[in-house]
Amino acid sequence: PRPRPLAGKRVLITAGPTHEPIDPVRYIANRSSGKQGFAIAAAAQAAGADVTLVSGPVELRDPAGVTVIRVESARDMLHKVEAALPADIAIFAAAVADWRVANEGEQKLKKTAAGMPPLQLVENPDILATISKLKEKRPPLVIGFAAETEHLIDNAKAKIARKGCDWIVANDVSPASGVMGGDRNTVHLLTREGADKIGVDSINVESWPVMTKEQVATELVAKIA
């Protein structure tokens, strides 16, 4: 029989983009495919975990044996994540929109002589930071992602401290990398042990070779185990 190192563990994962409505027919989105988060869900399930996957709109099938909750916006995603707690491990792989439209139209916006409609943006809740900073229900291991197009490691180190998570999977999403929407990923795993060690110096960085997103998922699950 296959080893099941995560048997009995509850794993909560976010994946995909979010869609932030402009009006009933339009939205703001990003290029996330959801592939990395779905691969992690499948790998955690294969390792015996009880997996809940909260996903934004993606064109992927539910991984077998995983509880999948589909959402649209960042605010929906936060509510479903909160409702899915408690968890032993939380992995935030979603590319959540940083902003949403404040003045969402109730009807489809029309072209008028008055010119273009101004879109006002307001900041979305940060799901990773919100869950990392919970007092009672904080999962013992909280993992975030950092998709950057430059200064990858420095930005990821700062992100661990700012968001209060334990690990960050940093990946280069510059257009030349082909990561966004692609099947491969080049990642660096940043870890810090113990809530007292929040200094940048105490963060360990492991750089992994280029792998498929499934391989990244398997390696990450092995580290967690």
Ligand code: C5P
């Ligand atoms: O700040 P940035 O978006 O680069 O942080 C990325 C990490 O934070 C990812 O793990 C992402 O899932 C999470 N995040 C989130 N909610 C947001 C923005 C980012 O959970 N509103």
